[in-house]
Amino acid sequence: MDAQTLLLLSFVLVLSIFVGFELISKVPSTLHTPLMSGSNAISGITLVGALVSTGLGGVTLGTVLGFVAIVFATINVVGGYFVTNRMLEMFKKKEDPK
Amino acid sequence: MNFDILINASYLIASVLFIMGLKLLSSPKTARKGNFISALGMFIAVVVTLLSKEIIDYKLILAGLVVGSFIGVYSAKKVAMTSMPEMVALLNGFGGLSSLLVGWSVYVADPSISILSAITIFLSVLIGGVTFTGSMVAWAKLSEKISGRPLLFSGQKFFNFTLLSAMVILGILFSMNPTVSYSSLIGVIAGSLLLGILLVIPIGGADMPVVISLLNSYSGIAACAAGFVIANNILIVSGALVGASGIILTSIMCKAMNRSLTNVLFSGFGSKASGKQQEILGEVKSLTSQDAYHVLEAAKSVLIVPGYGLAVAQAQHIVKEFSELLEKNGTEVKYAIHSVAGRMPGHMNVLLAEAGVSYDLLAETDDVNPIMNTVDVCLVIGANDVVNPAARDDDTSAIYGMPIIEADKAKNVFILKRSMGSGFAGIANPLFFKENSSMIFGDAKKTLQELVAEFKS
Numbered sequence: 001m002d003a004q005t006l007l008l009l010s011f012v013l014v015l016s017i018f019v020g021f022e023l024i025s026k027v028p029s030t031l032h033t034p035l036m037s038g039s040n041a042i043s044g045i046t047l048v049g050a051l052v053s054t055g056l057g058g059v060t061l062g063t064v065l066g067f068v069a070i071v072f073a074t075i076n077v078v079g080g081y082f083v084t085n086r087m088l089e090m091f092k093k094k095e096d097p098k
Numbered sequence: 099m100n101f102d103i104l105i106n107a108s109y110l111i112a113s114v115l116f117i118m119g120l121k122l123l124s125s126p127k128t129a130r131k132g133n134f135i136s137a138l139g140m141f142i143a144v145v146v147t148l149l150s151k152e153i154i155d156y157k158l159i160l161a162g163l164v165v166g167s168f169i170g171v172y173s174a175k176k177v178a179m180t181s182m183p184e185m186v187a188l189l190n191g192f193g194g195l196s197s198l199l200v201g202w203s204v205y206v207a208d209p210s211i212s213i214l215s216a217i218t219i220f221l222s223v224l225i226g227g228v229t230f231t232g233s234m235v236a237w238a239k240l241s242e243k244i245s246g247r248p249l250l251f252s253g254q255k256f257f258n259f260t261l262l263s264a265m266v267i268l269g270i271l272f273s274m275n276p277t278v279s280y281s282s283l284i285g286v287i288a289g290s291l292l293l294g295i296l297l298v299i300p301i302g303g304a305d306m307p308v309v310i311s312l313l314n315s316y317s318g319i320a321a322c323a324a325g326f327v328i329a330n331n332i333l334i335v336s337g338a339l340v341g342a343s344g345i346i347l348t349s350i351m352c353k354a355m356n357r358s359l360t361n362v363l364f365s366g367f368g369s370k371a372s373g374k375q376q377e378i379l380g381e382v383k384s385l386t387s388q389d390a391y392h393v394l395e396a397a398k399s400v401l402i403v404p405g406y407g408l409a410v411a412q413a414q415h416i417v418k419e420f421s422e423l424l425e426k427n428g429t430e431v432k433y434a435i436h437s438v439a440g441r442m443p444g445h446m447n448v449l450l451a452e453a454g455v456s457y458d459l460l461a462e463t464d465d466v467n468p469i470m471n472t473v474d475v476c477l478v479i480g481a482n483d484v485v486n487p488a489a490r491d492d493d494t495s496a497i498y499g500m501p502i503i504e505a506d507k508a509k510n511v512f513i514l515k516r517s518m519g520s521g522f523a524g525i526a527n528p529l530f531f532k533e534n535s536s537m538i539f540g541d542a543k544k545t546l547q548e549l550v551a552e553f554k555s
Contacts, residue, residue, distance in 0.1 A: 001214040005329055013322060016335045019117060020342025026124040029437060030460050032347060032444030035123055036314055037186055038133055039343040042116055043193045043317045045140065045336040048147045049200040049324045053207060054162070055153025062206035067158045069199035072192040074166020075173070077144075080189050081137040082174030087182075087448050088130040094456035 034087045041080025047073035101150070108146040109332040115139030116336055120343075126457045143332055179452045180409055183442040187237040187310050190317045194229025197222050197320035201327050202287065209277050215327065216276035220269040220286060222323035227290025228297065229316040235298040236309050240441065246303025255364060258296050265289045301363065307442045308351045308362045315344020347443045354437035356489070356500035380531030382518065385538050387545050390512055391552035397474035397510075399430040401466060403503055404446055405439055407480020407515075413543040414453035417479065420546050421455070423553040433459055434466040434503050436484035467504050476508035478529075479542050482515075486527045496525055511535040514542045 027035050050073050054066030116139045122132025148159070177185045201222030205211070211219070238244045265286055272282035301309055318340025325333025352359050394400065402421065408414060421431045433455065439446035447460055470476070478485050485505040488495040505511050506529050513530060515537055529535055538545050 001212055001218070001326075001329055003214070006214055006326070009326055009329060009331065009334055012331050013334050013338055016338035017342055020120075020339040021346065023117065023120045023124075023339070024343040024346045026121075028124065028126075029350070029444055029462055030435075030447040030457055031123055031126060031129055032350075033182055033186075033440075033442055033448045034129060034133070034444070035120075035343060036311070036347060036443065037182070037189065038123065038136060039120070039340045040186060040189045040193065040314060040317065041140070042119075042136060042336045043314075043321045043340040044189075044196070045143065045333050046193060046196045046200055046321045046324045047140075048143055049328050049330065049333055050162075050196055050203075051144065051147045051159060052150065052152060052328055052330075053200055053203040054159055055150070055155055062203040063155070063158060065199045065203035065206065067162050069196040069203065070159060070162030071166045071169075072199070073196035074163050075170040076189050076192045076196065077140055078167045078170030079174045079185075080170075081133060081140070082171055083177060083182075083185060084133050085130065085137075086174060087179070087451070088126075088133055090448070090451040090454075091126040091129065091457050092451070092454070093126070093458055 031088075031091075034084045037080050037087065038084040041077050041084060044073050044076030044080060047077055105146050105150055106331070108142055109330070112139040112143040112146075113332055113335040115142070116339060120339060179449055181241070182445060182448060183306065183310055183440075184237050184240045186442065187233045187240060187313065190310065190313045191230045191233030191237065193317035194226045194233060194313075194320050196226070197317075197324040198226030198230060198287065198290070200324045201226065202283070204327055205276070205280075205283060209280065211276050213273050213276070216273040217269070218323060218326035219276075219283070220272055222320065222327050223283065223286055224265060224269065224290045225316060225320040225323050227287055228294040229313055229320050231291045231294030232298045232309075232316070233294075233313050235295055236306055236313060239298075239303055240306055240310075246306075248302040249299040254296070254300060258293065261289060261293050261296065265293065297363070305355075305362050307438060307440075307445075308348055308355070308359070310442055311344055311347035311351055312359075313344070315341050315348060318342070318344055350437060351443055354501060356497065380528075380533065382530055383536045385512065385536040387538060387548040388552060390536070390538055391549055393510060393512075394424065394429075394475055394477075394549065395427065395553070397424075397429050399432075399473050399475075400424055401470075401473045401476045401505075401508065402431065402433045403476060403478045403481050403485055403505055404433060404435065404450070405479065405481025405484060406441060406446070407482075408542060409440070409446070409449050409480075411480060411542040413479065413546055414449050414455075416543055416546045416550065418450070418453045418455050420550050420553075421459075423550060427553065431459065432461050432466065434461050434463065436463055436481070436501075436503055439481065439484060463501055463503050467507075470504050470507040471509075473508040475510045475512060476505045478505055478511065478513045478515075479546075480514065482527055483525065485529055486525065487529055487532075488525065488527070492528075505529060506532050506535070509534060512538055514538050514540075514545050516541065 119136025322337030
């Protein structure tokens with residue numbers, strides 16, 4: 001990696017942090033648990049990294065490590081989204097009595 | 099068309115979907131859609147990555163995806179809502195572990211890397227490792243596999259500091275000459291796993307909400323670091339979003355407990371006996387559920403303050419039935435939920451939602467305190483420290499300064515409680531001795547059942 005790439009990536013990082021703070025501070029406290037499990041699922045995006053490093057083929061140790069990374073990242077992603085959905089399903093507003 | 103451009107364009111779309119998904123979480127009405135959109139973003143990112151021409155071996159990848167999905171779906175369906183903190187702790191840990199593994203496997207695949215790449219691998223492995231073992235300890239404490247008490251030993255801080263310094267030195271050695279410094283990387287891996295354990299064991303069970311929030315943030319930062327390793331924007335964007343989310347939740351929880359983050363991380367709360375307190379004057383009155391019924395029946399407004407004791411007694415469903423009967427009787431019912439009422443941020447809201455309590459009845463501390471003096475009956479169920487007026491009035495109290503729900507200002511306070519024992523923090527509660535307070539002793543679920551029966555008869 002060269003300094004130019006690093007700088008570009010840092011650019012993205014800094015802006016995303018600002019967006020993150022902006023977005024998250026608008027989430028009401030009643031949804032903080034689903035927020036946590038849902039954002040958790042997003043952090044399972046390392047799955048993309050794991051896919052790339054496993055698919056390269058070649059060295060055995062690298063592939064094994066990548067495989068394990070895929071398994072755990074997938075649990076993180078799939079489990080996170082499913083459990084968040086399960087929780088959000090329960091948040092209901094009472095229908096107005098007519 | 100150039101394939102790399104297609105992939106990167108799809109990552110851009112996925113990032114936008116993540117951001118939109120989080121934006122829709124700003125209201126319970128749209129939150130579910132938000133989660134779908136976010137999942138769609140993830141799906142696009144994964145599928146497009148699979149199309150990448152760099153990938154030549156699909157068998158292992160598919161096996162990994164299938165195994166992971168199966169475990170993920172199964173555990174998400176099985177987990178009880180009361181165990182959500184454990185689930186989130188595990189998921190945090192898994193995210194951390196995969197960041198560690200990605201960094202490691204990238205190095206193993208090709209050790210001849212630049213200094214900058216080596217630094218990113220070092221960071222990815224370090225943060226990932228700490229997140230992994232730290233989350234595992236948090237999980238074990240939450241699920242009571244190990245004691246929730248803070249584990250302190252002399253020289254702990256010094257030892258942790260030394261270990262972290264050693265990690266940094268190994269990191270520098272590794273980065274200066276990555277091709278021949280595999281052993282330094284292994285040292286960093288081992289050290290980071292140890293460090294994660296050491297950082298969480300001195301933290302008490304009551305502080306776990308802060309710890310999971312913080313680890314949530316770490317798992318995001320770890321994903322960011324892995325993003326730098328493979329120079330991938332989408333990992334960086336997502337990681338930053340999660341990192342920010344974790345930090346905000348951490349600060350909310352710290353504020354709700356009136357403690358600084360350093361205090362939570364290093365003091366071992368609950369390991370010291372609390373100091374002296376003002377003497378409590380007054381007398382405890384106890385009430386039968388029948389007497390309570392007569393007051394509740396005539397009440398115009400009732401505020402329910404649930405604590406984790408409510409969930410322990412499995413009384414969420416009966417409390418919902420009870421509040422519906424009150425509403426039918428013409429009483430205005432609200433729930434006041436303190437940020438630390440459950441075992442993680444927003445936990446109590448989920449537990450009540452599971453029981454079918456409408457989310458617009460749930461109010462926050464700041465919303466209910468100004469109208470507390472208009473409340474006829476404040477019903478405290480399984481909560482203690484969060485309604486302790488000593489936090490407001492007694493500057494010698496261990497919890498002085500913590501924001502509380504000012505139940506004592508209501509016209510009547512009924513406290514459903516097993517005995518006169520003190521709460522999690524081990525602090526006596528002057529609320530129980532106030533003139534407008536009455537205790538209804540006994541199991542909360544049973545008391546509520548009696549009240550429900552009274553209303554029905």
